[in-house]
Each structure stands twice: as C-alpha cells, then as structure tokens.
Amino acid sequence: MIGAQNDSTIQENLIERFMSLPNQTWDAIIAEASNNLTVLHDIVRIKQIVGILKTNIRACKAIGSGFLIQLGRIYLDMINVYKCMSGYITQALHDKPPTMVRDPVIRGMLSVKKESLRLISEFVTRSNDAETIKNQLLGPLLEAVLVDYANGIAASREPEVLSTMAIIITKLESLVEDHVGAIFLQTFECTLDMINKNFEDWPEHRVNFYQMIQAVVKHSFNALLKLTSEQFKLVLDAIIWAFKHTMRNVADIGLEILYHLLESMSRESSAAAVFFKEYYTSVIEHLFSVVTDSTHTGALSMHANILAFMFCVVEKGQLTVTLNESAPDNVTYVKEYVGTLLRNAFPHLTLQQVQVFVTGLFSLDEDNAQFREHLRDFLVQIREYAGEDESDLYLEERQQALKQAEGEKAALRKAVPGILNPHADFEKAVAIDEDMS
Structure with a gap:
C-alpha cells in the first residue's frame, strides 16, 4: 500500500508512521552509544540492531525507491555503528585464532555488518535515482567498508561487501568510474589471495568477487582502461582463473566476463591493439587447455562463442596490430600457433587431422552453431582415443x-x-x- 502511493508527501508520512516503533528503539540505542560505545558490545543490543535492520530490509523491498526517506534517517548512524563494530572485531581478532569469530558477540557484530550491507544493496537495487546514490550514500559507504575489508582477517571479511560493490557498479555505471580503482585496490588482491589456493575455499566470496568484476566489465568498462598494465594483468589472470574452476557457477561467470571483455575491448581501437598484441595467444592457450580438459563439463557453447570471436577478429582483419613480426600475416601466424599447440598437447593426432580442425576454426567462425559442432567433433575425437566418456559434451x-x-x-x-x-x-x-x- 505504501509503495503504491503516488503522492510523495503522503508516502513519506506513511513510511514514518510505519517505521515509528523500530525507529524509537534505534534512536534509544544510538543515544546510549553516543555516551558509551560499550553499549554496542552488549549482545542484547546487538540482537536488537540486527532485528531493526532486518525490519528495514523487509520494508525497503516492499516500498522501493521511496524508502530513501527512511534510509536517510538512519544511514549515517548505521555507517558509524558499522565502523565501531569493525574496529572492535579487528582489535578482538588481533593475534587471535580465526576460530574467535565464533564468539557470540563477534558473530552478532558480523551479522550487523552483513544486514547493513544487505539494506544498502536492497535500496540501490530498487532505486531509480543514481545521482542521489552517488552523492549521498557512496562516499560514507566506501570510507567505512573498503579499508575495513582490506585490513581484516579472511574470516572477518563479509562477502556482502563484494556483492554490494557489484550492485552499486551495476546501478551507477559510468558515475562510479572514478571509484572503481579504489574499490579494486582495497578488495581485489586480498580476496584473490583467499581464493587462489584452490577451487573450493570461500565459495561465497569467490562468486561475489567475480560478480563484482563482471559488473565492472559490463557497466563501467572505461574504468578498466584506466588501470595500470600490472593491475589489468591481475584482473585478466583472475578471469582466467575463474573459467578454470570446476564449479560450474564460477566457471560460467568467468567465461561470460571474458566474452564481454573481448567484445568491449575490440571496440576500443587503441586499447585493443595493445591488449591483443599482449594477450591474444595466452587467452587462446588457456581456452583450449580448459575446453579439452575432460574434468570441465558443460559450457561448450560459451567456449565455442569465445573461440569463434577470437578467430573472427583475426580473419576479418579487425586487429590493427601484427601479432608476430616474423609471420606474413596474423591469420597464418594464428593457424601455425594453434596447430603447434594442439600437436604438442595431443601427439596422437596426425598433422592432417590438426590442419583440418584449424582450417575449420576459421571457416566456421561466423556461424556459432556450426563452430560449436566442429569443436565438439574434435573433442569427441580426442576423448575416444583416451577412452574417456564424451557424453558430457x-x-x-x-x-x-x-x-x-x-x-x-x-x-x-x-x-x-x-x-x-x-x-x-x-x-x-x-x-x-x-x-x-
């Protein structure tokens, strides 16, 4: 009913009346905390704060963008509570075992941080005013969240930080372009260090991390072009690491990111020349290493689409740079490179088999369906020789x-x-x- 109200003044009055009880409790807690911060260490108060935040989340979902009046009322206090609890958690976990996060007070504070981020995410998702989000919400949020995330131990880092950043980047697009560098600086390497040991640990951080990268590639691509060459290489390495996962959801996101990256990069002539000169053969090699690996199931269509795109930009002469100075042209060089790559990886294949396959990669690169079937036939050929099951293809x-x-x-x-x-x-x-x- 409140969300359907078209008169903003009436809607604001209804929201104020609807949220009066939780707001009274909130105001009382904030008033106590302003005199004595240890109030925020009390488990009863912590549970009350979590309950109030959850109430706000439910109301925000129902009301939508009109919820700004209520969010604005509690926002700065909520951010200050976030900071205070972050500081307490950091101090409490200093030189302590990671299992300390199971302490009831620490767990409660982590819940407060999580629900605060969820509330912000829900509002940003439903808001239709990107300028207000940028001007009123973004600054205090980044100040409170990013340094805390970077400096905290792995067990205290909220995966919702990454998902919230992804949602904000998706909503603000070019408006957040100048902040992407700071977001990456405080979240990228520390998260990558958590997930690059294997393909299983920290699954929620893993998925949210790649959703954040996907949001940048799709909605704020120019921010990537402003990164240093070392930073960009780190991003590309992370994307390659994603599609090497055996977890389908992560691998699929990685392939989607790469596809959008290649498409967007090809439209930037000067940046494309540097990118493809530096990374073309490396990306091709990694793609073939994954698609020919029987431990990776599914996603054949996306692999085929990306490979077809890679061969198409070479065949059509869209690259304004020579990939190898010693080769007569890019098509000849790529054919020789891919042929050598496959012969080294699969020595049982005859030269003619490899040549037929490579020729087909260029001949069929404008028809994704035929290209996929051509690629699948080659994979069946490989697996039959190795005695492996090809049904997953x-x-x-x-x-x-x-x-x-x-x-x-x-x-x-x-x-x-x-x-x-x-x-x-x-x-x-x-x-x-x-x-x-």
Missing part, C-alpha cells in the same frame, strides 16, 4: 531438452483448472525470502 542440449519438457508439462497442468494451487508461487516466494533472511 552433449550436456547443454540435454539440459535444454529437459527444461523445455518441464515447461511444457507445467503449461499443460496450468491449463487444467484445480490441479495447481493458485497461491503456490506466492508461498514459494515468501519461503525463499525467509530462507535468504
């Missing part, structure tokens, strides 16, 4: 067929009155929302 088609069959079945059931519960979708949405909370 058809995984995407099977998943699509099952999804289509399930959709047809659901449509048929909906067509018959009385079979389905008309309130099932609403109840499911409520249950999911409660689980997330």
